[in-house]
Amino acid sequence: MPDETPDESPEPTAAEAAGDATQDATSAEPTEVAPPEPEPEVAPEPNPVHEELLALLRGAGFADGAIIETADAHGGLVVRVANDQWRRAAEVAKEHLACDYLTFIAGIDWQPAPREGDEAGGDTSSPVQPTEMTFGAAGSAGRFQAFAHVQSTTKKWGLTFKTDVDEADPRVESWVSVYPGADWHERECWEMYGFVFDGHPNLRHLYLPFEFEGHPLRKDYALLARIVKPWPGLVDVEPMPGEPPGSESPEGSAGSASGLAAQGPGDEAREVDQESGSPDETSEAKVGGGDES
Numbered sequence: 001m002p003d004e005t006p007d008e009s010p011e012p013t014a015a016e017a018a019g020d021a022t023q024d025a026t027s028a029e030p031t032e033v034a035p036p037e038p039e040p041e042v043a044p045e046p047n048p049v050h051e052e053l054l055a056l057l058r059g060a061g062f063a064d065g066a067i068i069e070t071a072d073a074h075g076g077l078v079v080r081v082a083n084d085q086w087r088r089a090a091e092v093a094k095e096h097l098a099c100d101y102l103t104f105i106a107g108i109d110w111q112p113a114p115r116e117g118d119e120a121g122g123d124t125s126s127p128v129q130p131t132e133m134t135f136g137a138a139g140s141a142g143r144f145q146a147f148a149h150v151q152s153t154t155k156k157w158g159l160t161f162k163t164d165v166d167e168a169d170p171r172v173e174s175w176v177s178v179y180p181g182a183d184w185h186e187r188e189c190w191e192m193y194g195f196v197f198d199g200h201p202n203l204r205h206l207y208l209p210f211e212f213e214g215h216p217l218r219k220d221y222a223l224l225a226r227i228v229k230p231w232p233g234l235v236d237v238e239p240m241p242g243e244p245p246g247s248e249s250p251e252g253s254a255g256s257a258s259g260l261a262a263q264g265p266g267d268e269a270r271e272v273d274q275e276s277g278s279p280d281e282t283s284e285a286k287v288g289g290g291d292e293s
Helices: 014-028 048-058 083-095 117-121 182-193 224-228 250-262 265-276 281-292
Strands: 067-073 076-081 101-109 144-151 158-165 171-173 196-198
Touching: 048 067, 048 076, 076 083, 083 144, 083 158, 083 171, 101 182, 144 182, 158 171, 182 196
Parallel strands: 076 158, 171 196
Antiparallel strands: 067 076, 101 144, 144 158
């Protein structure tokens, strides 16, 4: 006969049951997948035209340390040279790189523009303007730099030179002796930034009056428009229905002015009579005199 003795295996204790439940819950939770490792950045392939230009520059007899830094900016070569090698850079560009065309000479002020009043509370520009001094391609030693772009009409290439300009004594050599077209570019740069181009034949104002003081493209130049109304300017809007009335809007003032402008010469006198409640004896005498004649 089969053994009908009941199974007397011991029942699990409370601790063992709790451990089994915890293990089941843990196994039921989804396992976190580690994010994939970022792929290593692949260095861009060197631009053969830039490599050729740099080889020509280095073999052109520049002084040691003349080329401080080079960079690629939006597909164009930028070469930063020492300040005392600025004119030499123009000579090398024309003689060794066949760059026979000067596109421009300009300055830049890397200092962030100060923001005052309502302007300091937010920046609506896109992209947002920096609050700390940042520099462009090939870097900078300070606030001011001069730029020049030259091109070759035969080789079909070009590059941009830049050099640091001392803030306390903003001087740089003139390119007029190499590129005569640099004349008015340097005058404009002197006028707007205050850079003195040593060797320029006639540094004088190009746009501004001769008695004008200051350099308008410097970031710390106080623009009158920003003092009167913060840039980009706040537009006074008439209150919506149900809102408490505020100050008179420019539209209302303009409307009143345009209304007065549309009046005839006699309307203004009649308007004054209505406000004062008394007749204008002078105008009546003039009308009467006209009737007598």
